[in-house]
Structures are given as C-alpha cells and as structure tokens.
Amino acid sequence: MMKRLLTLSIAFIIAAAAATVAEAQNRWNIYAGGNISHLCETAPMIGSDRSFGWGGGAFAGAGYEINFNSHWSLTPQIELAYSNNGATLSSAEMDFSHNHASWLSTLNLNIPIIASFRFPVAGEVGLRLGAGPCLYESLAGWHYRPGSTEKESMSGSVADRFNIGVTGEAAVETGSHFAYMLRVQYQMLREGWTRRTVGLSLGVRYSF
Numbered sequence: 361m362m363k364r365l366l367t368l369s370i371a372f373i374i375a376a377a378a379a380t381v382a383e384a385q386n387r388w389n390i391y392a393g394g395n396i397s398h399l400c401e402t403a404p405m406i407g408s409d410r411s412f413g414w415g416g417g418a419f420a421g422a423g424y425e426i427n428f429n430s431h432w433s434l435t436p437q438i439e440l441a442y443s444n445n446g447a448t449l450s451s452a453e454m455d456f457s458h459n460h461a462s463w464l465s466t467l468n469l470n471i472p473i474i475a476s477f478r479f480p481v482a483g484e485v486g487l488r489l490g491a492g493p494c495l496y497e498s499l500a501g502w503h504y505r506p507g508s509t510e511k512e513s514m515s516g517s518v519a520d521r522f523n524i525g526v527t528g529e530a531a532v533e534t535g536s537h538f539a540y541m542l543r544v545q546y547q548m549l550r551e552g553w554t555r556r557t558v559g560l561s562l563g564v565r566y567s568f
Contacts, residue, residue: 387427391563395561397444415463435473469499473492520551530542540564543559545558
C-alpha cells in the first residue's frame with residue numbers, strides 16, 4: 361500500500377508541475393555515465409577489520425525538464441542501469457563462496473524525480489544542485505551459486521526486485537546543452553535484491 365501511495369503521489373506532483381508551466385519552457389535530455397556501488401551492511405563473517413568493497417557499473421537514460429523559472433526545475437527521468445554492489449571479501453580464512461556470499465549484480469529500471477536549483481557561475485557556465493526520490497525495479501539479477509565459482513540468474517517477485525531511494529545531484533552546465541554531473545544515490549529498503557546500497561555516479565547530459 362505504501363509503495364502504491366508513493367508512486368501515485370509522485371505521479372500527481374509531476375502532473376501538477378507540468379500543468380503550471382508553458383510547453384516552450386521545458387526541455388528533453390539524454391544522459392549516460394558510469395557508477396560504483398557499495399552494500400552498506402554487515403554480516404556475521406565480517407569483523408571490524410573487514411568490509412565490503414565497491415563494484416562498477418554504467419547507466420543511460422532520458423528525462424523531461426520542467427522549468428518553473430531560470431532557477432528552479434523538476435525533472436522526471438527514466439534510466440536503465442547495470443549495478444554491481446561490490447559485496448566481496450578477500451579473507452584468507454574463508455573460501456570463494458563465503459567471500460562472495462553477498463555479491464550481486466543487477467540490471468535495473470530506475471525512475472528518479474529530481475528537483476533542481478541552478479545559478480550562473482561565470483559566463484555561460486552554471487551550477488545545478490538537485491535532489492529527489494527514486495524508484496528502482498530490477499529486471500534481472502545475478503549472484504554466485506552457493507558453493508561454486510559460477511554465476512547464476514536470480515528469480516524473485518516484483519516486491520523482491522523493488523526498492524525506494526533518494527538521489528542527490530550536482531552538475532556543471534556549460535552553455536545551454538551540455539552538463540557534467542555527479543550523483544549520489546541510496547536504496548533504503550532493508551530487504552530485497554538491491555537492499556541498502558549506496559551508489560556514486562559520474563555522467564554527461566545533453567539537453568535539447
């Protein structure tokens with residue numbers, strides 16, 4: 361029920377925002393980049409001197425920027441992202457299976473909703489700061505088969521694949537088309553495939 365209410369609330373906010381601004385003020389954008397992810401949890405086999413690492417991935421997406429004025433905007437986005445949670449250990453006291461027991465990679469469909477504030481810095485260069493919620497749904501996932509060094513596909517319900525998170529973003533805009541962005545994301549739910557994972561991303565966005 362909470363997931364449905366959140367989804368409906370976000371849809372209502374987007375619809376209301378779109379109705380308050382003129383079509384000519386709004387712009388489409390496409391973007392892509394790379395990411396690293398880290399599983400923020402501990403397990404019984406992890407001591408104070410051991411922690412999970414970071415895993416690499418990539419993402420690409422598109423958005424529609426709703427501009428309220430020269431400073432404030434709201435941008436619903438949809439993106440496809442490959443994520444590796446980096447949850448591996450290198451303990452000599454454990455075998456491969458235990459060192460990789462929490463490792464997971466996923467192909468995700470993400471829907472970030474970013475409220476942004478932008479201001480000029482020098483000439484045509486500007487800075488944009490933004491934050492907002494994000495919905496995640498894993499389309500596919502892979503982990504290591506227990507007791508093996510081979511990977512296998514995961515199976516699960518829609519609820520297992522779903523997560524809710526927050527996104528923060530800072531971008532340098534050079535002119536009216538290109539922007540170079542740094543994002544921080546955190547997936548908050550404690551259960552499911554992509555539980556409690558933080559991600560850092562660097563990317564390029566083109567607006568038109």
